Amino acid sequence: MSTNRVMRAVRLEAPGRPFTLRAVAVPEPGPGMVRLRIGACGICRTELHLRDGGLDLGCRDFTVGHEIAGIIDALGDGVDPRRLGEKAVVYYYQGCGTCHHCRMGETHLCPAPLAQPGFTSDGGYAEYIAVPATHAVPLPGDADLAEAAPLGCAGxxxxxxxxxxxxxxxxxxxxxxxxxxxxxxxxxxxxxxxxxxxxxxxxxxxxxxxxxxxxxxxxxxxxxxxxxxxxxxxxxxxxxxxxxxxxxxxxxxxxxxxxxxxxxxxxxxxxxxxxxxxxxxxxxxxxxxSVGATLQDLHDAVTLFSRGLLRMPVARRLALEEFATGLALTEKGGISGRIVLMPQIAP
Amino acid sequence: MSTNRVMRAVRLEAPGRPFTLRAVAVPEPGPGMVRLRIGACGICRTELHLRDGGLDLGCRDFTVGHEIAGIIDALGDGVDPRRLGEKAVVYYYQGCGTCHHCRMGETHLCPAPLAQPGFTSDGGYAEYIAVPATHAVPLPGDADLAEAAPLGCAGxxxxxxxxxxxxxxxxxxxxxxxxxxxxxxxxxxxxxxxxxxxxxxxxxxxxxxxxxxxxxxxxxxxxxxxxxxxxxxxxxxxxxxxxxxxxxxxxxxxxxxxxxxxxxxxxxxxxxxxxxxxxxxxxxxxxxxSVGATLQDLHDAVTLFSRGLLRMPVARRLALEEFATGLALTEKGGISGRIVLMPQIAP
Amino acid sequence: MSTNRVMRAVRLEAPGRPFTLRAVAVPEPGPGMVRLRIGACGICRTELHLRDGGLDLGCRDFTVGHEIAGIIDALGDGVDPRRLGEKAVVYYYQGCGTCHHCRMGETHLCPAPLAQPGFTSDGGYAEYIAVPATHAVPLPGDADLAEAAPLGCAGxxxxxxxxxxxxxxxxxxxxxxxxxxxxxxxxxxxxxxxxxxxxxxxxxxxxxxxxxxxxxxxxxxxxxxxxxxxxxxxxxxxxxxxxxxxxxxxxxxxxxxxxxxxxxxxxxxxxxxxxxxxxxxxxxxxxxxSVGATLQDLHDAVTLFSRGLLRMPVARRLALEEFATGLALTEKGGISGRIVLMPQIAP
Amino acid sequence: MSTNRVMRAVRLEAPGRPFTLRAVAVPEPGPGMVRLRIGACGICRTELHLRDGGLDLGCRDFTVGHEIAGIIDALGDGVDPRRLGEKAVVYYYQGCGTCHHCRMGETHLCPAPLAQPGFTSDGGYAEYIAVPATHAVPLPGDADLAEAAPLGCAGxxxxxxxxxxxxxxxxxxxxxxxxxxxxxxxxxxxxxxxxxxxxxxxxxxxxxxxxxxxxxxxxxxxxxxxxxxxxxxxxxxxxxxxxxxxxxxxxxxxxxxxxxxxxxxxxxxxxxxxxxxxxxxxxxxxxxxSVGATLQDLHDAVTLFSRGLLRMPVARRLALEEFATGLALTEKGGISGRIVLMPQIAP
Ligand SMILES: [Zn+2]
Ligand SMILES: [Zn+2]
Ligand SMILES: [Zn+2]
Ligand SMILES: [Zn+2]
Ligand SMILES: [Zn+2]
Ligand SMILES: [Zn+2]
Ligand SMILES: [Zn+2]
Ligand SMILES: [Zn+2]
Missing domain, CATH: 3.40.50.720 (NAD(P)-binding Rossmann-like Domain)
Structure with missing residues (x-):
């Protein structure tokens, strides 16, 4: 399943430095993982803190963005083949799996997380992302990915x-x-x-x-x-x-x-x-x-979204190349709704 | 059941003034009430605040003391006659009975309590007290009243x-x-x-x-x-x-x-x-x-006390007349155990 | 406040015998009690069981009916005078006040209840009833008493x-x-x-x-x-x-x-x-x-009713004299809504 | 890490047929897994039902035994190297990881478990077992493995x-x-x-x-x-x-x-x-x-065991070859304590 394909991605190279759009390798899903072709990634105020250096988790040179929705386009070993083509939103806490909190389903409190896409590992301001199959939470087939992406964080x-x-x-x-x-x-x-x-x-x-x-x-x-x-x-x-x-x-x-x-x-x-x-x-x-959410919370948010009880209004849909505009608008504030990057639309 | 008997009682006449030992009428239990012949009343730091004026609930001229244990010696109308002679400790929150908190059994949060012995109505630095039968919580027959009295507050x-x-x-x-x-x-x-x-x-x-x-x-x-x-x-x-x-x-x-x-x-x-x-x-x-306790909490405290799992050590047993000594020792601090006034012992 | 007034009431004289409409004394509210001029009393299948002898709690010669709403028209000693004229629905469990369940606000589980209007003491197929003030749960001023009455049981x-x-x-x-x-x-x-x-x-x-x-x-x-x-x-x-x-x-x-x-x-x-x-x-x-309800549950039912979220449809409004018709219709079944007796309307 | 080593194991070949002791390959731990050198495996009545055919989960030709304790002697990729040499007891529910129950930490209710050692996959009547690292719950260093093994089921x-x-x-x-x-x-x-x-x-x-x-x-x-x-x-x-x-x-x-x-x-x-x-x-x-236990429950059981508050008495310690004797004694009943197979002792 290995390829040499590259994709566009918005990267944090060092805290306090502007993000940069670069070409990086398309990720391949390992065992138990899926790859999403990203349809939308919300811009969250957290990205401003990462960019300005106010939030520095010690990691460098990764793709930012953590409100991620897309369509599953590749499966790692051991993943149910029926998941190919499924729409999904990403749960971005990847816990250690062994601590008290992971055992209790409170992954968001894990003191030793393995990865956190958009915070310490590659996130969603990009064309593709690979995550554990369990962390790609199924969306209804008719979901608008731009509206669904913020479920992963705000919802x-x-x-x-x-x-x-x-x-x-x-x-x-x-x-x-x-x-x-x-x-x-x-x-x-x-x-x-x-x-x-x-x-x-x-x-x-x-x-x-x-x-x-x-x-x-x-x-x-x-x-x-x-x-x-x-x-x-x-x-x-x-x-x-x-x-x-x-x-x-x-x-x-x-x-x-x-x-x-x-x-x-x-x-x-x-x-x-x-x-x-x-x-x-x-x-x-x-x-x-209260901080973040459990995997079950995200499932519940998706259920409310599917029933029309949790709407996440989108204010602007921008191309990936327009990330700086999106961040500037988010920083300025006063907008009713999320600003969302959509890697598949032209700038 | 009316008498003209009098008894000794330690009174708050005005905040900021020393308490005084006076003769007052022995109370008669109204319908649904019992009268306790008080065996012991704990001295609590709260009494210091009442005396010093730091705690002023607006009431004057009442008997202080709220950690009260005694023996039921008179019954008002409608009270089960088997309760006569029973040892009991007093629950000192008398709620309005109608508010949300009273309905939920959280009488201690009632915003409009009818009475609070030792705080707004006659308390336990005295020979007798009358309280609703439900507020006289039964003690085991072999209970030491000096040890049991602090259950009503600290326990x-x-x-x-x-x-x-x-x-x-x-x-x-x-x-x-x-x-x-x-x-x-x-x-x-x-x-x-x-x-x-x-x-x-x-x-x-x-x-x-x-x-x-x-x-x-x-x-x-x-x-x-x-x-x-x-x-x-x-x-x-x-x-x-x-x-x-x-x-x-x-x-x-x-x-x-x-x-x-x-x-x-x-x-x-x-x-x-x-x-x-x-x-x-x-x-x-x-x-x-966390403030105070519910009636059920006091019942639970009595159960733990009865099982030997909640011991309330008594440092000194003083006569009612020695109340000033007791307050002074309490103020000084450093004593391991409650100081208790016992109206039935001689000074 | 004593009078010699009489009122109409539907009585159970002995289980297995038809109820009878009789003249009985209008009750006077004792201390802490209120009297309701009854506006409506729902007919519940339980009355059929009382009449047929299938449910026999050992009591005789009392007024039946337990889904009771009315207007407070007399107050016993110690009741807030502002309650006069208030619309209310009756909570019909009168607990012992001392047992574990009464302390926890679970009066409906009290093993030794003092009274249960319509089951063991005078109920609501009558013109008046006296109940503890706490058991007359306030209704909104514009409440339809026929619709509110079933809150006391079904709601x-x-x-x-x-x-x-x-x-x-x-x-x-x-x-x-x-x-x-x-x-x-x-x-x-x-x-x-x-x-x-x-x-x-x-x-x-x-x-x-x-x-x-x-x-x-x-x-x-x-x-x-x-x-x-x-x-x-x-x-x-x-x-x-x-x-x-x-x-x-x-x-x-x-x-x-x-x-x-x-x-x-x-x-x-x-x-x-x-x-x-x-x-x-x-x-x-x-x-x-699950059996019956707590006093808090009835308050919550009234709140839902007030907000329009709990509607209790009324199928028929009958005069007190038509109680037999009401019971027969209830027995026959198949009616969408409660049948309610209204003592103040003419047959 | 591959070897051609073989080990002794007690196998269910078909329900209703006696178990057989056979030589099978020593398992190698895959990514994220550990291998335990088994010190003890409790005999549970469930094994009798498997043997007699009363419990048939549709699986054949696997090693029985689910109350398993041992010492970690090999690690798969990605496992913390400090775990080598650790004593551990096995949690035997391996859930799908995606269903509502797995998300909530209620793996024992997973409707589609991946494996259940001793029930549907190779268990503990053997010299070695490989399980996910998270399912090998650490025991204190001084734990008696025979006493610890039943924690995995009964405890x-x-x-x-x-x-x-x-x-x-x-x-x-x-x-x-x-x-x-x-x-x-x-x-x-x-x-x-x-x-x-x-x-x-x-x-x-x-x-x-x-x-x-x-x-x-x-x-x-x-x-x-x-x-x-x-x-x-x-x-x-x-x-x-x-x-x-x-x-x-x-x-x-x-x-x-x-x-x-x-x-x-x-x-x-x-x-x-x-x-x-x-x-x-x-x-x-x-x-x-109530059925089985969550992973957290097993951790809690181990904690109680470590504190001396949960003792699992062992009645008999038998060699692996004596499995038939152990099953017969278990079937006969009346013994105070678990019968445990210990693959490392001689028959
Ligand atoms: Zn966010
Ligand atoms: Zn963790
Ligand atoms: Zn209250
Ligand atoms: Zn106190
Ligand atoms: Zn009761
Ligand atoms: Zn009813
Ligand atoms: Zn077992
Ligand atoms: Zn599952």
């Missing part, structure tokens, strides 16, 4: 965070932040029977949040967020998902929780979180961090 | 905190603080199949912790607590119960948690808790507050 | 059974039986994010099930239920709620479960359940019984 | 069943059956803080149960089991683990459960289980099957 992260929160149907859920992950959390919480309040900035974004299931919206630019949460929920929020993560938003979020309320921190930011223990104690609050 | 608080933590048998539990509640947590966690590390100060206290089930002990006065926790547990603690609550101990506790670890805050202190969200996120940590 | 039973089943959003739920409780389960499971298959008899009933959220329906009269469940769900049902309870339906239900599936038995019937342990073992199935 | 099965039962510390647990799995359940439940009643036959066996942590024992040969359970537990058992599985024992077990009690079926037997739904409903009982 599954939302499923995981909602599971961590232990949402009970009928609970009041506040989602602070109406970007890609925030809107996904709105939808997943809604699908779990929760009543959702979306907090964001700008009428357009909040209209989208409503469309995706938010029962109430709060414009953080013009409203007193804490007061409005209390007005809408009555006794306070059961859960606040915090995706903005400034000192102010976390303080307001904590104050807005009802007794037994939970604050779920998802987004990375620079600010610290400070609270007086008494505030957590007298109302028996919980503060918890 | 049940420990049961509750362990339940909140969701201890899994075999997990490594660190208890930071080896006072009354701390030693109770050691025992309850041990009874739940956990492996317990006790952190405290002084050889005597730590020897007691070992005797009560700690598999390892750390002397916070002479050892690097964080390093020792990692050495003993291998991958870090599954749960840290924080009873010291200084900025430094909470920081060390957070760092000592393994992935999926939980920090349970119990003790009130002046310091704030500061953490960077990333630290909670990448290891998916949980920080949670 | 809360459905909430409870769904909670027992531990429904995970996205799971396939089969509800075998499309009567009052069955349709309530369909709605509650739907509100919890489940995908629901309703199994019943007749196009009209199944159309109603679809309208209430069933994603698929199976006509037990004309289809192979087991085969259809497998066809719809793919790997089998995650949960089957069994409300028919014949030997055949329970066997089919067990076979239709996927690995880790749960069979929840709700309806009382004559047939036994037989299964080979190996069938439960190799797929790790769970069989569980 | 981990007990851990799994206890986890399924959701044991709460302090609950009353009845273990019906005092064979290998039964005694393991006694110990695991004890380590989880439960109060354990062991039901078995014969003074010797019950003395062993007491030694392993049973607080009470019942001799099924001479006592009324149901009456004794009620006498010991007061309100009935919280959990009964059923390992005998006759119609009579299952009926008694169900009746002995308190409200909210759980019956966990583990052992395969011929009898059916029959119950009237009302019995499950009015006490809200749960009946559940």
């Amino acid at each position: 599954s992260t939302a499923v995981h965070a909602c599971r961590m929160a232990g949402i009970v149907p009928g609970e009041w859920i506040v989602v602070n932040g109406a970007g890609g992950v925030g809107l996904a959390v709105v939808q997943v919480a809604r699908a779990a029977g929760a009543r959702v309040v979306s907090v964001g900035r700008g009428a357009e974004r909040l209209a989208l949040a409503r469309e995706m299931g938010a029962e109430a919206v709060i414009d953080a630019a013009h409203e007193d967020v804490g007061a409005r949460i209390r007005a809408v929920t009555g006794e306070g929020a059961d859960v606040v998902f915090e995706l903005v993560g400034t000192e102010a938003t976390m303080r307001i979020a904590t104050a807005a929780l009802r007794r037994k309320g939970r604050l779920v921190l998802i987004g990375y930011t620079a600010d610290s979180y400070t609270v007086h223990p008494v505030e957590l104690i007298v109302r028996e609050l919980k503060i918890m961090g | 049940s608080t420990a049961v509750h905190a362990c339940r909140m933590a969701g201890i899994v048998p075999g997990e490594w539990i660190v208890v930071n603080g080896a006072g009354g509640v701390g030693l109770a947590v050691v025992q309850v966690a041990r009874a739940a199949g956990a492996r317990v590390v006790s952190v405290g100060r002084g050889a005597e206290r730590l020897a007691l912790a070992r005797e009560m089930g700690a598999e390892a002990v750390i002397d916070a006065a002479h050892e690097d607590v964080g390093a020792r926790i990692r050495a003993v547990t291998g991958e870090g603690a599954d749960v840290v119960f924080e009873l010291v609550g200084t900025e430094a101990t909470m920081r060390i506790a957070t760092a000592a948690l393994r992935r999926k670890g939980r920090l349970v805050l119990i003790g009130y202190t002046a310091d704030s808790y500061t953490v960077h969200p990333v630290e909670l996120i990448v290891r998916e940590l949980k920080i949670m507050g | 809360s039973t459905a909430v409870h059974a769904c909670r027992m089943a531990g429904i995970v959003p996205g799971e396939w739920i089969v509800v075998n039986g499309a009567g009052g409780v069955g349709l309530a389960v369909v709605q509650v499971a739907r509100a919890a994010g489940a995908r629901v298959v309703s199994v019943g008899r007749g196009a009209e009933r199944l159309a109603l099930a679809r309208e209430m959220g069933a994603e698929a329906v199976i006509d037990a009269a004309h289809e192979d239920v087991g085969a259809r469940i497998r066809a719809v769900t793919g790997e089998g049902a995650d949960v089957v709620f069994e409300l028919v309870g014949t030997e055949a339906t329970m066997r089919i239900a067990t076979a239709a479960l996927r690995r880790k599936g749960r069979l929840v038995l709700i309806g009382y019937t004559a047939d036994s359940y037989t299964v080979h342990p190996v069938e439960l073992i190799v797929r790790e199935l769970k069989i569980m019984g | 981990s099965t007990a851990v799994h069943a206890c986890r399924m039962a959701g044991i709460v510390p302090g609950e009353w647990i009845v273990v019906n059956g005092a064979g290998g799995v039964g005694l393991a359940v006694v110990q695991v439940a004890r380590a989880a803080g439960a109060r354990v009643v062991s039901v078995g036959r014969g003074a010797e066996r019950l003395a062993l149960a007491r030694e392993m942590g049973a607080e009470a024992v019942i001799d099924a040969a001479h006592e009324d089991v149901g009456a004794r359970i009620r006498a010991v537990t007061g309100e009935g058992a919280d959990v009964v683990f059923e390992l005998v599985g006759t119609e009579a024992t299952m009926r008694i077990a169900t009746a002995a459960l308190r409200r909210k009690g759980r019956l966990v079926l583990i052992g395969y037997t011929a009898d059916s289980y029959t119950v009237h739904p009302v019995e499950l409903i009015v006490r809200e009982l749960k009946i559940m099957g």
